[in-house]
Amino acid sequence: MADRVAELENELARVCAERDELARRLKEADRYRTAVNIAQVPMMCVSAIEGRYLFANEAFARIIGWTVDEILSGDAYHIWVTVTHPDDLEVERRAIERLARGEADVARHEKRLIHKNGEVRWYVAHVTALRLPDGRLEAIIVQFTDVHEQREAAEVRERLEAELRQKQKLEALGKLAGGVAHDFNNRLVIIMGYTELLKRSLPEGGTLAQHADMVLTSAQRAAELTHQLLAYSRRQVLMPQAFDLNETVDRMRRLLERLIGEDIQLVTSLAAEHRIFGDPGQIEQVILNLALNARDAMPNGGKLTLETSDVSLDADNSEGLPEGDYVTLVVRDTGTGIPESVLPHIFEPFFTTKATGKGTGLGLATVDGIVHQSGGSIRVESRVGEGTAFTIRLPRARANAPAAEQASPAPLPEPTMRSRNFETVLVCDDDDGVRKLVSDLLVFRGYRVLEASNGRQALELAARHGEAIDLLVTDVVMPEMGGNELARKLKERHPRLRVLYISGYSDDASLLSAPLEPGTFFLPKPFLPADLTRAVCSILEAPNRAQLADRID
Structure with missing residues (x-):
């Protein structure tokens, strides 16, 4: 009997020990469950056998906008499809299939979760497999890390890096285009100049005169192309002034x-109430190019709208412009629209979606170059099948702008085209052919001409000459010393000197967008002999410098 009692006591002690151990484990499990439930890391567990959620904590419920009860009582597949972004379903399905086949015990991938209110955020899903003794998948535990801000920051960084690469590529193309256009313009000056002289010596209407006309016409068309290249490269010499954009559009x-x-x-x-500060001719070119582009986008008709308005931008504006006041020009069409894949390339030179022979691909590149060189910005919005809108910001003219900015010059009488006083003209150009053409034309018109091939030689020649120099005719871009620096140094010795720049291209920032100084004028290359002689005569015959336009067209 005593042995039986001892045996029962031992059994009771063992049962009590097991009970205490189970109680301890249960309490520990409750602590773990509580820790999981209150943890800030979203977690959940799905049974691979039963197809339901075994647990989900409050953090997970919050990021999808469901309650824990809704999750635990709902269909696991339905919930997964509902809260996972459609584009991420296949990636996650493949990851889970790898776990089910035993190819891995853990997985990590990024996915977007959709909150019940529609908000979408990026998370990293850390997936761990729980297996049965035979190796089959029993369940998966998933923890989520919010990486939405990091993902957005990375996307912004990638976009900025892509924009920087694009900007550097376009700048390189711009420099190349500007350099090519500069050299090509010099050749066109010579071709057009001597062709015009040749034409004058031929009988009017004869075969040779017609051939000369064809050469001249072709050269002028080539000149239009170089003008577009220079506009794109932002190296045109602009003649900015204050003018009314509304009047320009209306005209x-x-x-x-x-x-x-x-x-x-x-x-x-036309709602803008302020003037803009820019080159009127170039802004007209912008409007014309955008209108033609819109026309081509509406082969079956539609509506083209031109809008103007005033706007003030703060320092944090998204267009990269300095804080200040601007005038907005919107050119909107109801055409075919631009595909999203094409939009990043529309301002690239020679990029076109038109058929061969229907466009050079320089129209929008020219617009972009003119707008940015004018101190403005341009952006485009487009929807396929609905239309396109180009929004341009241009600097507003100062309210206290000087009279030279505000008023157009008085018209000049037709010049005599020959020198009356045998004025002295210093011609400086590093291109021998251009320099000889200009000098020959001026000598023929009765001017005394000094020739120099670069800025330093021009200064030395002027010093040796000893007498007054009435006019400097100079290229802008030259080795060693550019035309702008040459003009400044010569004016120190000859204060009454007038300057005529002959160029279509400049690297000198002071000539690219600022008004020219009094007594300084510009004749764009390429030009005809009559253009040059008319410009020189007009400059030298003007009673005072304020009477003459800064730009000779």
């Missing part, structure tokens, strides 16, 4: 209506 209306055709309605909404 161009009849021209635009003829160009776009009767099946396209032209609508203007």
Whole structure:
């Protein structure tokens, strides 16, 4: 009997020990469950056998906008499809299949979770497999790490890096285009100049005169191409002034209506109350190019709208412009729109979606170059099948702008085209052919001409000459010393000196967008002999410098 009692006591002690151990484990499990439930790391567990959620903590419920009860009582597959972004379903499905096949015990991938309110955020899912003794997948535990801000920052960084690479590529192309256009313009000056002289010596209407006309016409068309290249490269010499953009748009209306055709309605909404500061001719080119682009996008007709308005931008504006006041020009069409894959390339030179022979691919590149060189910005919004809108910001003219900015010059009488006083003209150009052409034309018109091939030689020649020099005719871009520096140094010795720049290209920032100094004028290359002689005569015959336009067209 005593042995039986002892045996029962031992059994009771063992049962009590097991009970205490189970209680301890249960309490520990409760602590773990509580820790999981209150943890800030979203977690959940899904049974691979039963197809339901075994647990989900409050943090996980919060990031998808469901309650824990809704998750635990719902269908696991339905919930997964509902809260996972459609583009991420296949990636996650493949990861889980690898776990089910036993190829891995852990997985990590990025996915987007959709909150019940529609908000989408990026997370990293850390997946761990729980297996049965035979190796089959029993369940998966998933922890989520919020990486939305990091992901957005990375996307912004990648976009900025891509924009920087694109900007550097376009700048390199711009420098190349500007250099090519500069050299090509010099050749065109010679071709056009001597062809015009040759034409004058031929009988009018004869075969040779017609051939000369064809050469001249082709050279002028080539000149248009170089002008586009220079506009894109942002190395044109602009002649900015204050002018009314509304008046410009209104004045161009009849021209635009003829160009776009009767099946396209032209609508203007001109609400801007301030003038802009820019080169009127170049801004007209911007409007014309965008209008032609819109016309081509509406082969079956539509509506073209030109809008102007005033706007003030703060320092944190998204367009990269300095804080200040601007005038907005919007050119909007109801055309075919631009595909998203094409939008990043539309301002690239020679990029076109038109058929071969239908466009050079320089139209929008020219617009972009002119706008940015004018101190503005341009952006485009487009939807395929709905249309495209180009929004341009241009600097507003100062309210206290000097009279030279505000008023157009008085018209000049037609010059005599020959020197009356045998004025002295210093011609400086590093291109021998251009320099000889200019000098020969001026000598023929009765001017005394001094020739120099570079800035330093011009200074030495002027010093040896000893007498007054009435006019400096100089290229802008030259080795050793550019035309702008040469003009400044010569004016120190000859204060009344007038300057005529002959160039279509400049690397000198002071000539690219600022108004020219009094007594300084510009004749763009390439030009005809009559253009040069008319410009020189007009400059030297003007009673005072304020009477003459800064730009000779």
